[in-house]
Amino acid sequence: MESLTNARDLEQIVRDGLSTLVFAFGYKTGIVEAFTKLQQPCTAEELSQKARKKLRYIQEWIGCMVAAGIVTITDDEKYSLPSNKAQLITWGHNAAAIPILSEMIPKLEEVTTLDGPKGFGYHEPFLQWLDVLRSSEALQDWNQRLLVPVMNLKQGNEFMILDIGCGFGKHSREVAKLYPRSKITAIDMDQFSIDNAKKELTKSGIQNIEYLCMKGGQLPEEWAGKFDFVIIKGVLHDSYEVDEILKGIKRVLKSDGFAAAYDPAVSSFHKNVINDATAQYNLPFSLFQCLPVSSMGPSEGLGIGWGYERRKQKIEEHGFRVVQVGEKDIDTIQEGIVFQKI
Numbered sequence: 001m002e003s004l005t006n007a008r009d010l011e012q013i014v015r016d017g018l019s020t021l022v023f024a025f026g027y028k029t030g031i032v033e034a035f036t037k038l039q040q041p042c043t044a045e046e047l048s049q050k051a052r053k054k055l056r057y058i059q060e061w062i063g064c065m066v067a068a069g070i071v072t073i074t075d076d077e078k079y080s081l082p083s084n085k086a087q088l089i090t091w092g093h094n095a096a097a098i099p100i101l102s103e104m105i106p107k108l109e110e111v112t113t114l115d116g117p118k119g120f121g122y123h124e125p126f127l128q129w130l131d132v133l134r135s136s137e138a139l140q141d142w143n144q145r146l147l148v149p150v151m152n153l154k155q156g157n158e159f160m161i162l163d164i165g166c167g168f169g170k171h172s173r174e175v176a177k178l179y180p181r182s183k184i185t186a187i188d189m190d191q192f193s194i195d196n197a198k199k200e201l202t203k204s205g206i207q208n209i210e211y212l213c214m215k216g217g218q219l220p221e222e223w224a225g226k227f228d229f230v231i232i233k234g235v236l237h238d239s240y241e242v243d244e245i246l247k248g249i250k251r252v253l254k255s256d257g258f259a260a261a262y263d264p265a266v267s268s269f270h271k272n273v274i275n276d277a278t279a280q281y282n283l284p285f286s287l288f289q290c291l292p293v294s295s296m297g298p299s300e301g302l303g304i305g306w307g308y309e310r311r312k313q314k315i316e317e318h319g320f321r322v323v324q325v326g327e328k329d330i331d332t333i334q335e336g337i338v339f340q341k342i
Contacts, residue, residue, distance in 0.1 A: 005274050019068035020095050026061055027092030028099075029053070036085050041078035093133060100125050101288045111292055119240075119295030122190055126289055131168045131196075139174045147175065149325050150260045150338050151229065157181050159228040162252060164216040164245065165189075165235030169197025169209070175231070176206050185227075187214040217244025223252040230259040236311060237263045237304050238290050240297025246318040250341055258323070258340050261315065265335045268307025272333070308333040315339050 026032045034051035035042075044062055048055040062079055065071035072080045081088070104123055110116045151159070159182040163172045166186035176184050186209055188194050194213040201209060216235065230249050236242055249259050264282040266273060273279035286304035295301030312322060312330070320339040322330045330337075 004271055016068070017098075019064060019070065021098055022061065022064040023068075023070060023092065024095035024098055026065070027088070028096050031058070031061060032081070032088055032092055035081045036088065040080040041072075041074050042080075043078055047079070093129075097126075097129055097285070100129055101284070104288050108288060108292065111295065118297075119292035119301060121296070122293060123289065124192060127167065127190075127193060131170060134170050136170070136174060139171050140178075142171075143174060143178055146262065146336055147231070147260070148178075150258060150336070151179070153258050153323070153325070153338075154228055154256065159183075160226055160254075161185070162223075162227045162230045163187070164230065164232045164249075165238070166197060166211065167193050167234075169193075169200060169211060171233060172197075172209055172211075173201065173204055173206055176209050180208060182208060184209045185212065186210070187212045187216065189213070189215045215241065215244075217241035217248060219248035219252050225252070225254055227252050228254055228257050230257070232259065232261040234263060236261050237286070237302050237306050238293050240294050240299065240301070242302065242314060243318070246315065246320075250318060250320070253341055255341065258338055259320070260336055260338045261311070262336045263308075263311060264304050265333050266304050266307050267333050268305075268309040268311075308337075312337055 048058040163186040172186040291303030
């Protein structure tokens with residue numbers, strides 16, 4: 001049978017990977033930031049002084065970036081970094097994930113062997129990297145695009161909200177500011193994350209959130225019928241207790257309540273991810289972190305590759321009806337799945 005894809009130039013892929021690592025180093029050490037503060041084009045000497053780095057290393061870093069086409073050069077050997085600052089911050093931080101993922105290779109080597117452990121837990125530097133990625137501005141934009149339309153399914157603005165898998169709590173704090181008359185209970189199974197969330201909550205002065213260290217699959221019996229909305233952002237594909245989480249959600253939702261599960265918009269089927277930028281970006285993170293975390297339970301791990309179609313099927317198997325919110329129909333691969341009890 002004829003292949004659906006044509007193999008890319010492997011040599012170029014590896015070269016691009018090396019260039020990305022060098023770019024990440026420049027971002028992490030302040031070279032990129034120093035570059036943006038200079039009048040461009042500038043000399044290597046000017047960048048060396050601004051970044052407070054040794055000239056010879058700056059020259060070599062610039063050489064890497066010129067070879068990769070990231071930095072441009074004039075005839076008189078002056079240099080420019082043409083990307084705008086927002087792009088440099090966004091993709092510099094994304095590139096900085098590569099050294100963090102590299103730290104996890106020994107663990108990943110262990111779990112991929114046939115007789116190795118099933119998985120491993122969250123890597124704290126990765127959680128910290130992820131928290132920085134979720135800036136307040138990005139979360140506010142995300143809320144307006146994806147959360148507010150769901151919240152508008154019910155009238156009023158005084159809701160009982162459950163946030164499952166809140167991490168460091170940055171998103172729940174933005175939701176609390178958006179709906180100040182609502183009460184938010186935010187839970188996470190990771191004590192390190194909850195401790196961080198509580199510290200930040202104290203600094204923020206926000207009064208309508210309670211953070212609890214708790215598994216999403218072990219919601220208290222006394223929460224039955226308590227919540228108007230349950231938010232599960234970036235959780236299901238990471239979990240090894242999806243069935244328990246969905247059973248718990250069904251129990252704690254009010255009869256007219258809604259749950260919304262958000263995961264990367266990646267298909268369950270490889271033939272649908274060909275040349276798909278979302279899959280190309282997200283699946284490597286899954287290999288190094290999401291899949292090992294979701295493999296720690298009794299069943300096979302999920303990860304981002306579990307995908308939209310299988311996730312939707314699992315939700316429906318638990319007696320929920322998937323609800324269309326916005327223009328995309330429920331069979332279109334997308335980030336959110338909104339559902340309610342039948």
